[in-house]
Amino acid sequence: MWRYVRILITCARNSLVRDMSFRTNFVLETISSLSWVLMNLGFYVLIFRYAPEIGKGTGWGQYQFFMFLATGLLINSVVQMVFMINAEEFTEAVRTGALDFVLVRPIDTQFFISIRRFDWSALGNFLLGIALGVYALGKMGHLPTALQLILYALYVGCGIAIYYSLMIALAAATVWMGRNLTVLDFWFYITIFARYPMEIYSGPVGGVLRWAFTFVLPVLIVVNVPARMLLRPLLPQSTAEWMLPLFGLAATVACLGVSRWLFQKALENYRSASS
Amino acid sequence: MPLRWRLATWWTLLQISIEERLVYRADFALGTLMRFLPIVTQIFLWSAVYSAVSDSHDGQIVGYTYHNMVAYYLLTMVSRAFSSMPGLASGIARDIRDGSIKKYLVQPIDMLGFLLVYRIAHKLVYYAVAAGPLALVFFLCRGFFDGWPDSTTLAAYALSLVLAFLLGFFLEATIGMIGFWFLEVTSLLFVYMLVSFFFSGHMFPIDMLPGIWGTLVRAIPLHYLAYFPAAIFLGKVQGSALVWGLVIQAAWVVLFCILSRVSFWLGTRRYSGYGG
Amino acid sequence: MPVIEVDGLSKTYRVYQKPEGLLASLRGLVRREYRLVEAVRGIRLAVEAGEFVAFLGPNGAGKTTTLKLLSGIITPTAGTARVLGHIPWKREDAYRRRFALVMGQKNQLWWDLPAAESFRLHQHIYRIDPQQFRRTCSQLAEMLDVAHLLQQPVRELSLGERMKMELIAALLHSPEVLFLDEPTIGLDVVAQHRIQSFLRHYQASHGVTILLTSHYMKDVAALCKRVVIIAQGSIIYDGSLSGIIDRFSGQKIISLQMANGQAFDQLDRFGEVLSVEPPRAKLRIRRSDVTQTLARLLSAHAVVDVTVEDPPLEEVIAEVFSHPEEHWGRKVGEAPDLMEDRG
Numbered sequence: 001m002w003r004y005v006r007i008l009i010t011c012a013r014n015s016l017v018r019d020m021s022f023r024t025n026f027v028l029e030t031i032s033s034l035s036w037v038l039m040n041l042g043f044y045v046l047i048f049r050y051a052p053e054i055g056k057g058t059g060w061g062q063y064q065f066f067m068f069l070a071t072g073l074l075i076n077s078v079v080q081m082v083f084m085i086n087a088e089e090f091t092e093a094v095r096t097g098a099l100d101f102v103l104v105r106p107i108d109t110q111f112f113i114s115i116r117r118f119d120w121s122a123l124g125n126f127l128l129g130i131a132l133g134v135y136a137l138g139k140m141g142h143l144p145t146a147l148q149l150i151l152y153a154l155y156v157g158c159g160i161a162i163y164y165s166l167m168i169a170l171a172a173a174t175v176w177m178g179r180n181l182t183v184l185d186f187w188f189y190i191t192i193f194a195r196y197p198m199e200i201y202s203g204p205v206g207g208v209l210r211w212a213f214t215f216v217l218p219v220l221i222v223v224n225v226p227a228r229m230l231l232r233p234l235l236p237q238s239t240a241e242w243m244l245p246l247f248g249l250a251a252t253v254a255c256l257g258v259s260r261w262l263f264q265k266a267l268e269n270y271r272s273a274s275s
Numbered sequence: 276m277p278l279r280w281r282l283a284t285w286w287t288l289l290q291i292s293i294e295e296r297l298v299y300r301a302d303f304a305l306g307t308l309m310r311f312l313p314i315v316t317q318i319f320l321w322s323a324v325y326s327a328v329s330d331s332h333d334g335q336i337v338g339y340t341y342h343n344m345v346a347y348y349l350l351t352m353v354s355r356a357f358s359s360m361p362g363l364a365s366g367i368a369r370d371i372r373d374g375s376i377k378k379y380l381v382q383p384i385d386m387l388g389f390l391l392v393y394r395i396a397h398k399l400v401y402y403a404v405a406a407g408p409l410a411l412v413f414f415l416c417r418g419f420f421d422g423w424p425d426s427t428t429l430a431a432y433a434l435s436l437v438l439a440f441l442l443g444f445f446l447e448a449t450i451g452m453i454g455f456w457f458l459e460v461t462s463l464l465f466v467y468m469l470v471s472f473f474f475s476g477h478m479f480p481i482d483m484l485p486g487i488w489g490t491l492v493r494a495i496p497l498h499y500l501a502y503f504p505a506a507i508f509l510g511k512v513q514g515s516a517l518v519w520g521l522v523i524q525a526a527w528v529v530l531f532c533i534l535s536r537v538s539f540w541l542g543t544r545r546y547s548g549y550g551g
Numbered sequence: 552m553p554v555i556e557v558d559g560l561s562k563t564y565r566v567y568q569k570p571e572g573l574l575a576s577l578r579g580l581v582r583r584e585y586r587l588v589e590a591v592r593g594i595r596l597a598v599e600a601g602e603f604v605a606f607l608g609p610n611g612a613g614k615t616t617t618l619k620l621l622s623g624i625i626t627p628t629a630g631t632a633r634v635l636g637h638i639p640w641k642r643e644d645a646y647r648r649r650f651a652l653v654m655g656q657k658n659q660l661w662w663d664l665p666a667a668e669s670f671r672l673h674q675h676i677y678r679i680d681p682q683q684f685r686r687t688c689s690q691l692a693e694m695l696d697v698a699h700l701l702q703q704p705v706r707e708l709s710l711g712e713r714m715k716m717e718l719i720a721a722l723l724h725s726p727e728v729l730f731l732d733e734p735t736i737g738l739d740v741v742a743q744h745r746i747q748s749f750l751r752h753y754q755a756s757h758g759v760t761i762l763l764t765s766h767y768m769k770d771v772a773a774l775c776k777r778v779v780i781i782a783q784g785s786i787i788y789d790g791s792l793s794g795i796i797d798r799f800s801g802q803k804i805i806s807l808q809m810a811n812g813q814a815f816d817q818l819d820r821f822g823e824v825l826s827v828e829p830p831r832a833k834l835r836i837r838r839s840d841v842t843q844t845l846a847r848l849l850s851a852h853a854v855v856d857v858t859v860e861d862p863p864l865e866e867v868i869a870e871v872f873s874h875p876e877e878h879w880g881r882k883v884g885e886a887p888d889l890m891e892d893r894g
Contacts, residue, residue, distance in 0.1 A: 055323035106647035200323035
């Protein structure tokens with residue numbers, strides 16, 4: 001266990017050393033991903049000039065929605081910082097055969113390919129997420145209780161785990177398909193559905209989407225559940241509402257298990273590109 | 276280059292790009308379908324937003340009903356299919372950086388002409404591939420449109436799409452030429468992509484921008500890439516405003532055509548000055 | 552007990568055949584055609600502790616695939632293998648801690664970081680005691696003369712220097728078995744020689760078991776007593792380097808030095824004339840004819856000096872590689888006499 005922590009720290013440190021040796025690039029990347037988020041934020045500010053909330057009676061007013069965005073930002077930035085770059089490198093390693101060297105190391109292969117590189121430039125987004133969350137809570141005049149914060153942290157963790165599982169499963173698919181492009185695209189297109197509160201999926205089609213992205217491919221859990229944990233007006237009031245967080249825990253475990261199984265299966269299929 | 280050769284080149288390019296796209300069938304099928312997923316979430320988002328818009332506004336946002344808004348999104352997708360030039364600027368910048376731009380200097384090929392032909396071939400393949408899914412999406416969403424516009428509007432729409440394609444091409448080509456002066460243009464391109472994504476009207480109709488922002492965005496050419504053709508189709512621009520809009524759009528095309536040529540000429544002169 | 556035991560090891564790949572042309576690609580959307588490639592077919596091999604074995608064979612013969620099977624990177628279609636008592640493709644940590652793999656064409660170090668940083672990561676992965684790690688690292692760096700380059704980003708190193716770093720990375724955890732796949736590929740003669748002498752020295756002092764594949768006969772001649780020739784996925788020879796000549800070449804080279812004034816024009820009666828540089832000449836004759844031909848030669852010409860030699864090794868091996876099917880019948884493992892060659 002300690003060995004794994006030490007490997008994680010060494011990889012994080014090595015990545016930082018590397019990023020710092022390309023400092024200009026690092027700063028530019030941080031700025032560009034920050035400005036992407038800020039521009040999106042600008043769009044939502046624009047929307048709230050014309051409508052008081054997203055979805056009538058849902059309680060997603062401007063600052064509640066900002067809290068939602070902040071949560072999404074936290075989860076996405078961690079995924080970007082730790083896993084996204086590794087998923088890309090993994091698919092590349094499958095293509096070039098560089099995975100050979102990972103397979104011969106006396107360490108869990110899935111662990112090692114998941115944390116080999118850190119993308120520190122996503123740290124800016126993470127901090128922006130915290131700032132936005134604090135700002136939104138302040139504007140709402142809402143001080144969360146300790147229990148709320150603990151649950152929030154727990155479900156942010158679950159969200160990260162679900163996204164991570166999805167990414168690992170997609171990366172495993174590359175071993176079969178032998179190409180990576182659409183797989184990361186696929187990830188992007190799926191997670192688009194997690195960008196907004198689940199209430200927006202109404203009507204017959206929306207209902208099906210909401211059901212499918214909750215129970216089949218549980219990406220709607222990722223941001224919705226932790227964001228609800230922190231927002232008093234949206235705290236689960238009925239027992240039925242309690243089912244969602246409980247399901248969230250089960251879904252996290254299931255996702256991790258299924259993706260691990262897929263990854264192992266994929267490794268058996270690895271053919272090692274000849275040099 | 277005689278026309279016959281030009282056509283032959285064009286045909287070969289076309290064939291190669293089609294083959295390139297067919298090799299990975301899983302990618303191919305998924306990729307085409309996926310492109311339409313973001314619009315699904317947008318439709319739901321706007322549906323939720325409009326549900327909360329107070330009745331005092333007649334359920335409208337800056338003159339757009341919910342149906343208008345969805346129709347607008349579908350139409351900007353068409354605009355972007357014409358005006359987006361994936362890999363053009365970065366390709367030029369890369370050619371400059373790794374020196375392969377030289378091939379245009381020693382061979383009797385006009386680089387911009389060559390790239391334009393290549394781009395047209397690429398676009399045609401894309402339209403051929405996307406036509407089916409696009410038609411399906413428009414058919415499913417036909418309820419969001421109030422029937423077909425009149426033939427004059429349609430003609431103006433078609434013209435603005437062609438101009439949007441040309442503007443997108445020359446604009447991105449000009450940006451790629453900056454690579455002659457600054458070697459690292461990747462982040463610059465990202466900034467361009469970002470600004471263009473928001474201010475071309477791809478993300479929202481630029482009518483929503485308040486005060487000075489709206490004026491500013493209308494003063495730069497980006498909104499001709501996505502917003503303008505869509506607005507024509509929806510009948511938001513009519514009469515003399517329409518004519519002037521098309522004239523200004525054409526003027527931007529001419530300006531960037533000249534700019535890209537001049538910067539290529541200046542750039543190559545500077546380049547060979549280095550003896551690179 | 553042998554360190555490496557392999558029996559009936561086979562690996563078959565299914566390869567997608569990319570169709571040519573536009574129409575064919577369209578058809579490929581519907582139905583894909585595959586071809587089976589037998590990369591390794593029924594290999595049998597036993598290697599004792601401390602042996603230095605070379606795998607020779609033409610490109611695509613299955614050398615690298617065999618190494619990948621033995622390091623557990625890929626799973627075989629059939630057959631068994633045990634290395635240090637482990638089944639490689641189970642990928643147990645206990646096994647992976649005990650061997651190392653170096654591939655001349657692939658890079659395992661972080662490209663943008665100094666090699667020392669990659670080494671430190673290895674220290675944690677292989678749980679190397681810090682003190683021992685420092686000692687081994689500086690020792691190896693000194694032996695390979697790269698101590699001054701440890702803090703330089705790998706991308707700034709020359710190919711030879713990078714290869715030395717790769718070797719250090721592989722040896723940090725003192726593996727008992729070492730798989731080397733083309734370790735000197737693309738290197739200049741000096742760097743090749745440097746790495747050869749390092750490997751020889753390291754193997755002698757640490758007694759590791761090494762399997763090496765290489766294109767360069769010089770590597771093999773300098774390092775390995777035992778040579779395994781693989782062609783078309785099968786072992787066609789397993790024995791000493793010099794044994795290859797006895798095995799595959801039915802010919803001898805006779806070098807003559809004639810007395811003055813001798814005619815050279817009729818030498819082709821005795822065998823294939825390789826060169827004539829009066830007063831010397833070289834002939835190639837069948838091995839079985841050596842005694843008879845020499846007798847005839849000596850009676851027909853006034854010869855001052857004569858030597859009988861084997862044809863050059865490179866030539867013999869090149870011949871074996873280009874016509875492996877002729878040597879098909881002589882599979883090793885079925886031919887007990889070959890085992891004696893190892894002596």
